[in-house]
Amino acid sequence: MLIHWDHGISVEVCEMKYRKWKAAYITVLPNKPIQKDTTIRFLFSRLYQFLRKEKIQILLEKVYGLASLRTGISAIRAHSIRAHYKTADIPFTYIGSNPCIGGKIAGVQIIGVVQSDKSINVDTIFFDSQPIGRVLETRSFRGIYLSGISGLRRGDKSLEQSPAKQTEYIIEQCRDIFRRFGLTAQNIVRTWIYFPRILHWYKQFNKIRAKYFQEFGLISRDKHYLPASTGIQGRGRPDEEIFIDLIGFSPKKKRIGSVSNMRSKRQNEARKYGATFSRGVEIKIDQASLLHISGTASINPKGETIYLHDEQGQITETLINIGALLETKEVHLRDMVLTTAYCKNKKVYETFRDITKYLGLDGIPFVPVYADVCRNDLLFEIDGIAVKQRN
Numbered sequence: 001m002l003i004h005w006d007h008g009i010s011v012e013v014c015e016m017k018y019r020k021w022k023a024a025y026i027t028v029l030p031n032k033p034i035q036k037d038t039t040i041r042f043l044f045s046r047l048y049q050f051l052r053k054e055k056i057q058i059l060l061e062k063v064y065g066l067a068s069l070r071t072g073i074s075a076i077r078a079h080s081i082r083a084h085y086k087t088a089d090i091p092f093t094y095i096g097s098n099p100c101i102g103g104k105i106a107g108v109q110i111i112g113v114v115q116s117d118k119s120i121n122v123d124t125i126f127f128d129s130q131p132i133g134r135v136l137e138t139r140s141f142r143g144i145y146l147s148g149i150s151g152l153r154r155g156d157k158s159l160e161q162s163p164a165k166q167t168e169y170i171i172e173q174c175r176d177i178f179r180r181f182g183l184t185a186q187n188i189v190r191t192w193i194y195f196p197r198i199l200h201w202y203k204q205f206n207k208i209r210a211k212y213f214q215e216f217g218l219i220s221r222d223k224h225y226l227p228a229s230t231g232i233q234g235r236g237r238p239d240e241e242i243f244i245d246l247i248g249f250s251p252k253k254k255r256i257g258s259v260s261n262m263r264s265k266r267q268n269e270a271r272k273y274g275a276t277f278s279r280g281v282e283i284k285i286d287q288a289s290l291l292h293i294s295g296t297a298s299i300n301p302k303g304e305t306i307y308l309h310d311e312q313g314q315i316t317e318t319l320i321n322i323g324a325l326l327e328t329k330e331v332h333l334r335d336m337v338l339t340t341a342y343c344k345n346k347k348v349y350e351t352f353r354d355i356t357k358y359l360g361l362d363g364i365p366f367v368p369v370y371a372d373v374c375r376n377d378l379l380f381e382i383d384g385i386a387v388k389q390r391n
Contacts, residue, residue: 008032012365014337018286022114025337027365033103044080056112057122060145064106067096067235091131093148096235097369100349107367140256144248151242163241185216188227190247190292194234210276225261229277230295230383233372257285266324289388297381305377311351339384342371
């Protein structure tokens with residue numbers, strides 16, 4: 001469902017129906033650059049008014065905007081949240097990214113749940129007195145949604161804040177939070193990992209992640225899947241080398257929910273070249289499938305970048321790769337309900353815009369931002385979530 005608001009703002013809403021509840025995927029996109037704070041106030045106020053009217057509880061919220069305006073935009077959001085929910089303790093992630101269309105803000109993405117009866121419950125998760133996530137309880141499963149988990153340690157300034165130490169601290173936080181709710185690292189299904197300086201130390205990060213995944217049993221003969229993941233440039237707070245969003249899933253009965261990896265016909269597993277994540281993860285609940293698609297780029301089965309210095313080639317190859325992955329589940333690109341397009345520069349964005357329009361894919365709710373991908377020779381990447389309703 002596409003809704004048009006004032007000030008050139010569009011809202012794409014997709015509801016996923018389960019037996020006794022519904023999930024909601026919402027993308028708010030400006031169709032022209034937002035330059036005024038009054039427009040940002042309108043965006044957030046109208047968004048939360050809409051969510052309250054439709055009884056949609058926020059599970060995960062991402063705001064993409066200029067890094068230099070984090071404080072101001074976050075304050076506007078907090079004021080709107082407080083006005084509509086009587087509390088500011090609903091966490092979100094601010095991803096410092098330059099909007100491809102210009103202006104101050106590129107878009108907002110929300111994963112939510114329609115709270116229609118008492119069979120589901122949503123609570124806020126706190127860590128060190130800060131709201132850092134939401135927990136969803138249904139009769140079928142427990143879901144954990146962590147937002148903007150930072151590697152920075154507050155308080156003692158003598159603590160080492162190197163990229164490696166920040167990564168270790170994030171892992172410790174997530175482990176402790178999961179334990180609190182009876183989950184382990186093996187319940188991780190999706191991560192988004194943001195690095196201001198991704199080209200400087202992404203290889204080091206992969207080594208640290210692989211070490212912990214090995215310790216946690218995520219890499220073993222008995223492990224049936226690795227999480228879907230995106231590693232991308234995104235700016236956080238000053239001195240923050242890494243921050244993440246994460247989703248955990250734990251079915252209460254095996255016959256109700258299951259998790260499995262998606263296999264690509266065009267790309268080998270990322271683990272083949274040192275990155276411990278899967279191409280995608282399918283979560284089956286009741287009569288529906290949720291497909292988490294990892295960050296995907298112009299990489300061949302050998303793990304090599306192809307179509308060097310060729311914007312059109314890399315974008316087309318990326319779209320084909322994602323389309324082929326979705327096809328394994330009889331799903332189309334047009335079934336993507338949340339998706340982000342990461343463009344190296346303006347020429348890449350303009351080429352992407354032209355290609356999607358030519359292919360009839362411009363109806364997909366892409367949030368387009370400028371960002372470095374994990375390799376300097378990669379010009380473009382897409383990630384997202386698709387849905388499949390089974391009869």
